[in-house]
Amino acid sequence: MKTLEGKSLMIRDFPKDETPRERLIADGPSSLSNQELLAILLRTGTKNESVLQLANRLIKHFDGLRMLKDATIEEITNIHGIGQVKALQIIASVELGRRMGRLQYDDRYVIRSPEDAAKYMMDEMRFLSQEHFVCLYLNTKNQVIHKQSIFIGSLNASIVHPREVFKEALRRSSASIICLHNHPSGDATPSREDIEVTKRLVECGKLLGIEILDHLIIGEQKFISLKEKGYV
Missing domain, CATH: 1.10.150.20 (5' to 3' exonuclease, C-terminal subdomain)
Known part of the structure; x- marks a missing residue:
């Protein structure tokens, strides 16, 4: 100049x-x-x-x-x-x-679709350099009552234990859960481990009466819903 x-x-x-x-x-x-x-x-x-x-x-x-x-x-x-x-x-x-x-999301944000859940978490998760597995705990009106990071690191079924996911749900009297985790590469394509973790959590949720509504994979300005893919 x-x-x-x-x-x-x-x-x-x-x-x-x-x-x-x-x-x-x-x-x-x-x-x-x-x-x-x-x-x-x-x-x-x-x-x-x-x-x-x-x-x-x-x-x-x-x-x-x-x-x-x-x-x-x-x-x-x-x-x-x-x-x-x-x-x-x-x-x-x-x-x-x-x-x-x-x-805008702090006052009991309501999740009615995978897009709502992605919008709630996209900006927070899409730039993370490690994988974060996050759970949104919802009440009977599908309002977010709590958000918690359950695990940081590479995802696999042995590490993301259902006990940790549902412990907070029981403590908060949650009606349902939406799980999310990011892919630092930006590619939201679900891996075999992502699918295995999802199926395991869904089965545990059925036993406890707490529904896993969806599992979203967050990429770079895009996401994939495992519910829409038929895994939930």
């Missing part, structure tokens, strides 16, 4: 109504780029670099927002021009975004 004279263009050099802050006020946050939103968080650049240039370098360093959302304080402060205060502002903002994204 240079002027005709080759000097760095600083925020103060912009017309007042074209700065990220003024544009946010005038046009709303959706009108701003990721770079501009980060610039507002960072507030200032360095002696030789505008805050927009610093924000752009930050995004490039983390290859976009996907990696930045999981960055640690140490990783962010390793970038020249970003101290602990700026890093904490970024991390706090990311966490607030995560929490706000879940707010």
